[in-house]
Amino acid sequence: MNAVRVLPHVAAALERRAAVVALETSVLSQGLPVPYNAQCASRMVRAVESRGAVAALTAVARGIATLGLTDEELARFLARDGVRKVGSRDLGACTVQGADGATTVAASLTIARAAGIEVLATGGIGGGHRGAPFDESGGLAALSRTPVIVVCAGAKSILDLPATLERLETLGVPVIGFGTDELPGFFTRTTGLRVPQRSDSAAEIARIAHAHWALGERSAVLVVQPPPADTALDRAMVDAAVKGAVRDAEAAGITGPALTPFLLGAVLAATGGRSLPANLALLESNAGLAADIAVACAAAGA
Ligand code: PSU
Ligand code: MN
Numbered sequence: 001m002n003a004v005r006v007l008p009h010v011a012a013a014l015e016r017r018a019a020v021v022a023l024e025t026s027v028l029s030q031g032l033p034v035p036y037n038a039q040c041a042s043r044m045v046r047a048v049e050s051r052g053a054v055a056a057l058t059a060v061a062r063g064i065a066t067l068g069l070t071d072e073e074l075a076r077f078l079a080r081d082g083v084r085k086v087g088s089r090d091l092g093a094c095t096v097q098g099a100d101g102a103t104t105v106a107a108s109l110t111i112a113r114a115a116g117i118e119v120l121a122t123g124g125i126g127g128g129h130r131g132a133p134f135d136e137s138g139g140l141a142a143l144s145r146t147p148v149i150v151v152c153a154g155a156k157s158i159l160d161l162p163a164t165l166e167r168l169e170t171l172g173v174p175v176i177g178f179g180t181d182e183l184p185g186f187f188t189r190t191t192g193l194r195v196p197q198r199s200d201s202a203a204e205i206a207r208i209a210h211a212h213w214a215l216g217e218r219s220a221v222l223v224v225q226p227p228p229a230d231t232a233l234d235r236a237m238v239d240a241a242v243k244g245a246v247r248d249a250e251a252a253g254i255t256g257p258a259l260t261p262f263l264l265g266a267v268l269a270a271t272g273g274r275s276l277p278a279n280l281a282l283l284e285s286n287a288g289l290a291a292d293i294a295v296a297c298a299a300a301g302a
Contacts, residue, residue, distance in 0.1 A: 003065060003095075003114065004065045004066065004067060004111055004114045004115055005061075005064050005065065005066040005067070005068075006056075006066070006067045006068065006115055007056075007066070007067065007068025007069075007070070009054060009068065010054060010056040010067050010068045010115075013054040014115060014116060014117070017298060017301055018053070018054060018298055019052060019053035019054065019119075019291065019294035019295040019297065019298040020053060020054045020055075020056055020117050020118075020119070020294060021048045021053050021054070021055055021056065021117075021119050021120065021121055021287065021290045021291050021294050022056050022057075022058050022067065022108055022111070022112035022117045022119070022120040022121075022148075023041075023044055023045070023048070023055055023056065023057050023058065023108075023120070023121055023122075023287065024058055024102075024103055024104060024105050024108035024120065024121075024122050025057055025058060025059045025069075025077055025102040025103055025108070026085055026086070026102045026103055026104040026105075026108075027040065027122065027123055027283065028040060028041055028077055028078060028102060029077050029078075029080050029083040029085070029102030030080075030083075030085045030102060030260075030261045031123070031260075031261060031264055031279075032264075032276075032279065032280075033265075033268075033276075034078065034079070034080060035078075036276060036280060037078050037080070038078045039280060040280055040283055040284075041057070041074065041078065043280065043283070043284040043287075044121065044283055044284055044287040045057075045287075047284045047285070047287040047288040047291065048121075048287050048288070048290070048291040049291075050288070050291075051288055051291035051292055051295060052291065052295050053290075053291035053294045053295055055287070056068050056112075056115075056117065057069045057074070058103045058107070058108040058111040058112060058120075059073070059077060059100070059101060059102055059103055059111075060084075060086055060091065060094045060095055060099065060100065060101035060103065060107075061073045061076075061100060062098050062099070062100060063094065063095045063096070063097065063098035063099060064095070065091065065095060065111050065114075066111070067111060067112070067115050067117070073100075076100055077100065077102055082099075082100060083100045083101065083102050084099050084100065084101040084102070085101075085102060085104065085257050085261075086101030086102060086103050086104065086107045087103075087104045087106045087107050087138040087139075087257065088104075088106040088107050088110060088138050088141070088142055089138065090107065091103075091107050091110060104126065104137075104138065104139060105120070105122050105125055105126065105137075105139040105142065105143075105150065106126075106137070106138040106139045106141070106142035107142075108120060108122075109142045109143070109146040109148050109150070109220065110142070110146065112148055113146050113147070113148055117148065118147075118148060118149060118209070118294065118297050119148065119149045119150075119151065119290045119291075119293050119294040119297065120148050120149070120150050120151070120290065121150075121151045121152075121283075121286045121287045121289075121290035122150065122151070122152050122283075122286065123152065123153060123156070123186065123279060123282055123283045123286065124152055124153055124154055124155055124156035124157070124186035124282075125137070125139050125140075125143070125150065125152050125154075125155050125156070125164075125222070126138070126139035126140065126155065126156065126159070126260060127139070127140060127155035127156070127159040127160070127161070127163070127164030127167065128140075128159060128160045128163040128164050128167060129158075129159060129160065129259060130158070130159065130160045130242075130246050131160075131246060131250075132255075132259075133160075133163070135255065135256070135259065136167065137260075140164070140167055140168065140171060140173075141171070142220075143168070143171065143173045143219060143220040143222060144171035144172060144173060144219050144220075145218060145219065146218075146219070146220050147209075147213050147217075147218050147219065147220065148220050148221075149205065149206075149209050149220065149221045149223060149290075149293055149297075150220050150221070150222050150223065151178075151223045151225070151286045151287075151289050151290040151293065152222065152223070152224060152225075152286060153184050153185075153186045153224065153225060153226065153227045153282040153285075153286060154183050154184040154185055154186050154191070154224045155183075155186065156186045156260070156263075156264070157185050157186040157187045157188065157238050157242055157267070158242050158245060158246070158260070158263040158264065158267060161183065161185060161191055161193060162193060165183060165193055165195075168222065169196070171219065172217065172219045173219045173220055173221070173222050174196070174197060174208070174209075174212060174219070174221045174222065175195050175196055175197065175222045175224060176195065176197045176198065176199050176205055176208065176221065176222065176223050176224070177195040177197065177198045177199075177224055177225075178198075178199060178200070178205070178223055178224065178225040178289060179198075179200050179225065179226070180195070180198065180224070180225070180226055181194055181195060181198050182194060182195065183195050183224060184224055184225065184226040184227060185235065185238065186227065186282070187227065187232065187233040187238045187267075187275055187278045187279070187282075188227070188232060188233055188234070188235045188238050189226040189227060189229065189232045190226070190235065191235075195224060202289065202292035202293045202295070202296045203296040203299075203300075205221070205223055205293050205296070206293055206296035206297045206300055207300065208221065209221040209297075210297075210300065223289070223293070225285065225286065225289055227278055227281060227282035227285070228281045228282065228285050230281070231277045231278040231280075231281040231282075232278055232282075233271065233274060233275065233278050237271060237274075238267070238271070238275075240270070241266075241267045241270035241271050241275070242263070242267060244266070244270050245262075245263045245266035245267050245270060246263065248262075248266050249262055249263060249266065264279075
């Protein structure tokens with residue numbers, strides 16, 4: 001597969017079958033405000049490296065699908081201007097038109113998989129939107145067809161979480177609670193929804209994923225871990241903020257790919273900025289767990 005450019009440090013790690021973690025970039029260019037997106041990038045990369053793995057940012061840089069960004073490219077993605085939000089269906093157009101594209105979980109899975117990367121970290125996956133049952137993230141379909149372990153803090157709080165959990169079952173995507181029996185709620189540690197599996201060990205998660213694929217299943221394996229306690233938000237507060245954000249989005253006529261970034265921005269305002277440290281901390285913590293799992297995968301393959 002040579003449609004993807006792989007930067008030398010990532011290629012070298014893949015070559016020696018070392019642990020590599022893919023990091024999506026839509027969270028940097030659409031999900032988080034400047035300058036916190038830069039903090040996010042460095043905290044996630046440091047978390048991966050401190051656990052002994054190599055981080056590979058996924059993106060389309062001036063039309064080139066890539067694993068790893070040069071410093072100059074990363075600066076463009078952090079400045080956000082003119083950077084498209086690229087899901088699975090947008091990859092072809094973005095490459096042909098030579099544009100910069102920050103990849104969602106869906107498109108990032110495609111790029112990671114093309115290079116044989118087994119683990120990806122994000123904040124919260126997309127899912128079904130509240131009150132808009134046909135606005136379902138392309139992330140779910142991508143999870144159903146891409147054999148990669150995805151580490152997240154559940155689906156984003158702005159979504160219909162019970163419906164999203166049901167859809168993951170329909171799509172055959174295993175959901176494993178890391179150290180929890182409950183689906184975390186992204187900004188919140190609990191949701192009251194039970195997850196079908198629990199594991200307290202990165203090595204066991206690596207084994208579960210490989211057993212899933214060895215039997216011919218081709219879906220992703222979704223690992224959900226609660227956001228760090230010191231910055232996690234209260235359920236009632238998040239619920240009120242999300243309800244207001246959904247109303248604002250309806251009133252402003254926001255739909256489609258613009259909806260998730262709009263809702264995240266509205267929740268940030270409604271929580272008096274408290275959702276931001278929560279979001280940054282959970283992204284860092286997910287990157288760290290993803291690295292532990294990637295290290296376990298590499299050890300199992302050695
Ligand atoms: N996690 C975050 N913030 C984000 C995202 C994840 O903490 O902005 C991004 C991911 O790239 C995910 C996307 O794939 O949001 C979902 O967008 P949509 O609902 O339009 O599929
Ligand atoms: Mn959508």
